[in-house]
Amino acid sequence: MNIKEYIESGILELYVYGALEESESKEVKKKIDLHPELQAEVEAIELALHRLASGTASYLPATNYAKIKAQLFKSNQSKSKIVRLLPVIGYAAGLSLFITLSGIFYVENQSVKQELEQIVNTKERIELENERLVSLEQEYQSKIEFLTDKNxxxxxxxxxxxxxxxxxxxxxxxxxxxxxxxxxxxxxxxxxxxxxxxxxxxxxxxxxxxxxxxxxxxxxxxxxxxxxxxxxxxxxxxxxxxxxxxxxxxxxxxxxxxx
Amino acid sequence: MTQDELVALINKKDEQAFDYLYDMYAQSLFGVIENIIKNKAQSEDVLQEVMVKIWKNLPQYDPEKGRFFTWIVNIARNSAIDKYRSKAYKKERKNLDANNFVHSIATHASLNSQTNAIGLERFIKKLKPTCIKIIDLLFFKGFTHKEASENLEIPLGTLKTRNRACIHELRNLLQVK
Known part of the structure; x- marks a missing residue:
């Protein structure tokens, strides 16, 4: 197989998109396993698409991360991403002042985060209540229809x-x-x-x-x-x-x- | 870290593994979802569903069938399309909002914390309009190459090579060698 021709055919791009039939994908995967050049090419294509997609996204708030984590790891609900990153940043910078400031920001950030979570919870409660009222209203409507039916x-x-x-x-x-x-x-x-x-x-x-x-x-x-x-x-x-x-x-x- | 290493790590299913997954992919999956739903709050909901789905279905991921990235992008697209349909629009995927990712970048650039977004917009606009259309259908909207070839009225073979040229251009713009 001519590796260069295979790359130029454009099949690797379709492979990364997931636009190929399953059988075709399996074939491509076998070839990638045999040829490191194909592996490198696929990784480059993927990286470009990865960057493109990230670049189109709006800002993803930290509450999103916290919510998913709460769903998946019930016991560790409040552990935040920032906790994880802080020590790294602290040591890398090697500045105690920075650590102090980070601490302050962390505390502030936590309280803002908590407030946000509360607001989100309230919103969800109101949505549930609204759903309940809507279905109740539908129930009443169907009762009235029955009662006022000419038969x-x-x-x-x-x-x-x-x-x-x-x-x-x-x-x-x-x-x-x-x-x-x-x-x-x-x-x-x-x-x-x-x-x-x-x-x-x-x-x-x-x-x-x-x-x-x-x-x-x-x-x-x-x-x-x-x-x-x-x-x-x-x-x-x-x-x-x-x-x-x-x-x-x-x-x-x-x-x-x-x- | 290679993708295989990441998958192995995620398969351990501890919190650190989840953090890796989130750090590496949440933002790009969010981009894919937003491209379909065009609503930030709902996209966040879908992203949460998607991350949970990925986490729980991980044992079903089969590297022989495709890349991990391909697998998760596919989950994100499908969930976003489900959400989009459930909004009672009941349209075919082919009728998904005509806005493409260039529009998303333009809308989000001012809000984006990632400073490279503005730069990205500048770069992406240098892509040919056909390239934008092709990448939008094949990558963001998840068309198969046959569907895209019909939609764009370009023969299959031509679509393949043209797409290759587009991705090549994208790589140059993003400096991915």
Whole structure:
């Protein structure tokens, strides 16, 4: 192989860019290992590109270094690059005055760095909070869309028997086959008990369980998807042992409403 | 220090090794990232991701497949492009901002702590416009030589030799013999 021709072909530049296919790169690497001239050429090309890229970059603040280091070496978060460099600079200069000054600058630099870190932390917290609010807003939007949809019907489930004070509201979308229940006016389910929602067909009375009502928080709504082809003439809520029951316990029928 | 020595040192994975890695490469990787993202704060975020990725994926680096520098520049480019796409621009890499590295140097020169940046700008402007375009696509934007040849409408062979001449010129300007 003619080394000079190989260099002049321009393949080594492409090799350093990473612009060659993997198989081509492997070939180039084999040749480099055999010929030191190629190795030297590749290093020179790389150095030029390295300098070019560094030259185009803006100033990289020391906080960047500190942040990466904190991520990688959790135990040594505050150890800074300057700590590492200071002794070297100090000895090289051999001037105690310089060391003193460096010390002062170091202390100042550390406090500025700490302040900066705090600001960055605050910024990150605010960003997280903002993300949370944005997703909450989207959640509200989709709820409002559901509630105001023309196929959504509001159903009032009034208190029954001993539970006259209780009531619940259901929002039933017949097209999406979805029902959303607002439970906040039911007493909190006692330990070991759970509210269960029933779809009722009236003549003859046929209950079908629609599922357990477990709100994430006291005030949140519970959404339940219904099976298609299920005729629902009324919705009822009973209190059942944890896990729910196969048939409703009518003595603990809290609320009922006709669709 | 040769690259093999550096890689061996980094593979020890102690803090000193990380410092070497950072000192040697952070600035140039930052340059590559900034060239794609054009936003300093976001570029810093990406650089952090990139340094962590390099550190954690180091065992996967295979010297038989290419230079260490090539490997890390590739990680930097890909992360920057991912970030760029996630900004909902959803454009192909080919549509990356038309600004090239000359623009970056000009913008950053006044902010740059490295005094050589201003000098660099002066030098780089001496490069032919086609050279700037070629180096920008192949190095900064990570095009394969086939993609670059299509993009610039230059035959593959011609692109190879022309690029060689451009890098040669760059080396002269930067005094890398």
């Amino acid at each position: 959504t019907k509001a159903i009032f489930l009034s208190g029954q028997g001993n539970y006259q004070e209780s009531f619940a509201q259901a929002f039933f979308n017949t097209k999406e086959n979805k029902v959303v229940i607002d439970l906040k006016n039911l007493p909190e389910a006692p330990n070991g008990m759970v509210y269960q929602l029933w779809s009722l067909k009236l003549n003859p009375l046929t209950p079908t369980s629609l599922g357990l009502l477990k709100p994430a928080t006291k005030n949140s709504f519970v959404a339940i998807n219904l099976k298609p082809n299920l005729t629902t003439e009324a919705l009822g809520i009973t209190l059942e042992p944890a896990g729910g029951s196969a048939t409703p316990t009518l003595e603990r029928l809290y609320t009922l409403g006709k669709v």
